[in-house]
Amino acid sequence: MCGIVGYLGLDEKKEILIHGLEELEYRGYDSAGLAVLKTNDSHLHLFKVSGKVQALQEKARDFESSGLGVGIAHTRWATHGKPTEANAHPHAYRSSAVVHNGIIENFALLKAQLQKKGHVFSSQTDSEVIAHLFEDALSQEPSVSIQTALNAFKSTIAKLEGAYAILLICAKLPTCIFYAKERSPLLIAQGESGIYLASAPSALVGKASHMVRLADGAIGVLEANKPLNLEKLGKLDEVPTDSQQGDKEGFKTFMEKEIYEQGKVLTLLGRLSPKGVALELPEGFLEGVGCLSICACGTSYHAGLVGKYLIESLAGLKVQVELASEYRYAHPATQQGELFVAISQSGESADTLEALKLAKALGLKTLGICNTQSSSMGALVDAMLLTHAGLERSVASTKAFASQVLVLWLLALQLASLRHTLSKEEQEAHLQALNSSLESMQEALKAHTQIKNLSKEITKRDLKGYFFMGRGVFYPLVLEGALKLKEIAYVHAQGYASAEMKHGPIALADNTLLSTTLLPKNLLFAKNLSNVEELSARDSLIFALSPLKVAPATFYLKTPPYPHYMNEFFYMLVLLQLFALEMAQLKGLDVDKPRNLAKSVTVE
8 A cells, every 4th residue: 555765865865765666656556745855955845746656756857856865755545535636645734744654543633623723734634634743742842953853753643543654854854754653564774875764675675785674662763963773673674685666578467477477486495395295384383273263354365265175174173264354353262272374465464464463462373474574474473484476566466366375275284284184195186286286377378368259258248247156165266256357347246155146146147247157177066057057047147167068158168177176276266367357458457556456455
């Protein structure tokens, strides 16, 4: 979602800030801005746009900002107030400017109190109150110094309720940046050319070798003439070396590139040996596990549902899968030997992190499944399994989901091995399927032209709704397929367990409904076919994916007759991703940056 960048030093601040924002663009945003202070003048230089970072760069093209000074910048994803220039950050009041990630829950009360004092606001946002509160507190100090300004800043932060990462600069102190952090990520790094701040490590790539991830409750000021000891601020982590400024490598979109990468970049990374699965977990970590709770949001939640099926069927352990946003408020009952598993592509999803903190407070052992080692999740969990999916630029997740499912499958097999719940033949069948799952995804890419042609035929129909149906482990897969189509093609799509179609949804069946149905050879084919026939009898159009003949199908794509249902799973996963991609591109939509969506949801 929103992104923050800050810089204190001698170099050209505008370029550093804009480059940092470009590194954060993949997270999703609708407006951008920057503010700079230079020591050779007392003016607060402010630039804001509703739109892309490139427009901000053009607006500030003639502005020169080298020499000692400070700058802050922000990409905004609208929460309070529409995506307009007035609502873009930084928000300035009198001599100060502020950027803020998060949500100030009591902003309406604070704003009303300030308005009674004569403050006039220029935006609809919750964030603007921070600048007003600071200036109000600073005006009550006998003089302006770094210490009195810090006092005013601390007084401001003490009034805020909610989650925030905040950077504030003041024209009266042009070589200082004030910072505060509570339940929203904020990083500090020191390089040869100055001090850098950001909400995500990608904005620090190439600027410094090490960074500190600030803890909740952190508040302070960075000064140009005061040496910075990073280690006093927290644990040192290495700044990653991979830039977010990836190349499409000949593909039209990052989403298409990332779909095509899945069979190549997803690796088992030595996690399989002739003896079975060997996950990089602390010795004895899985011993004594009696049940699992999996917590996640969105696509990661769907991966968790796949994990539930695999762990319960292979290892015989009870698994509960919860939406992180619900787990936090559900008063969860815990059990002896319960393992809490948090799944997040970025490791920064606010609801997942808060659910994880609750699980730790309840005394549960915690495991993270994440694509990013240097993340807030990585700092919280007892153990981490990295998905190693590589950089994912498109907002709609593809290879991150596939990698999460692979890791959960490996976890299920390791638990099964510890509990001796599989026969030697069953274990070998799963290991063979695991080893060939990446090939299944590569094979599915050969059907891209078929998907493209079928999508063209489907768009000719006057459709008002899309069902996706599957059973067993294919049920969460159809949830994911429906979500992908909804996210990037902007159509109403819903996933169902096939038999549930009879319990209400069939009322919508007519010739304006397309039912995309997964009919694997190795899992309940006959029952799935029966459900398809019921929909077809009511004039619903059927898009069937199956290795076997599906007579009622309006549109049919024959899939390979793999010997294992998980090979069918990964093959059909790629087909559903390609289907969503083609349906969106036929409408001329931006599949990499769909409207209203963010890559990393860092607010609750």
